[in-house]
């Protein structure tokens with residue numbers, strides 16, 4: 001992008017749960033780091049799945065995003081270095097308290113808190129919790145690019161339109177200046193290539209969202225839950241596996257086009 005300065009912020013968001021937000025955020029962060037990019041991953045979910053995926057026990061960390069939001073601890077103090085060549089702003093169950101106390105109008109809080117780190121990274125990736133809730137809204141409002149992970153199944157188009165319509169009608173209206181460059185791309189996950197169903201779902205979505213549907217699909221494979229259990233991104237655990245390769249392709253797409 002011309003005239004662009006500081007990190008590009010990419011938020012993984014869809015209100016539906018269990019569609020691959022955390023898996024995508026973690027593996028994309030790891031894949032970008034493998035491409036020598038400086039990456040910060042922000043875990044906004046009180047379930048702290050991304051934090052756990054990266055081998056941290058949320059209970060044992062002194063600081064997490066709660067302290068960034070409410071105790072004025074700088075994000076630079078709270079961040080942790082992962083074993084995988086990138087940094088993490090960890091989450092914990094304390095994040096529930098933030099969710100409780102955020103009010104309409106507080107959507108830009110995270111964007112403000114991340115501002116001091118902008119120049120230290122090439123990419124800031126944000127993993128959001130499911131549901132139409134304040135922390136997810138903060139993740140959306142901080143994004144230059146929204147990546148929408150949708151599982152390649154029948155009802156997924158509803159989940160996509162729920163997010164896309166809400167963002168375009170509410171966010172782009174309310175925060176016109178800040179979000180005028182924001183882009184949305186849809187990433188199909190849990191894709192079963194050897195069925196008729198998954199390609200059909202992507203085709204149907206493409207009729208509506210056209211070039212906003214990425215050409216990269218993430219295959220469905222048991223290796224993703226396994227990699228979570230092993231606390232290691234699949235791009236490290238099995239770098240040649242098609243699942244890992246799909247996130248490596250996504251990282252290349254981000255570097256070239258996003």
Ligand SMILES: Nc1ncnc2c1ncn2[C@@H]1O[C@H](COP(=O)(O)OP(=O)(O)O)[C@@H](O)[C@H]1O
Nearest residue numbers: 017018019020021022023190219220221224225
């Ligand atoms: N491509 C995939 N193939 C198979 N299972 C997947 C895939 N992506 C994610 N999963 C699994 O599906 C579950 C939900 O994924 P997750 O990334 O946690 O979704 P979300 O963050 O949207 O709730 C997890 O158990 C995860 O390991």
Ligand SMILES: [Mg+2]
Nearest residue numbers: 021022045049
């Ligand atoms: Mg998640």
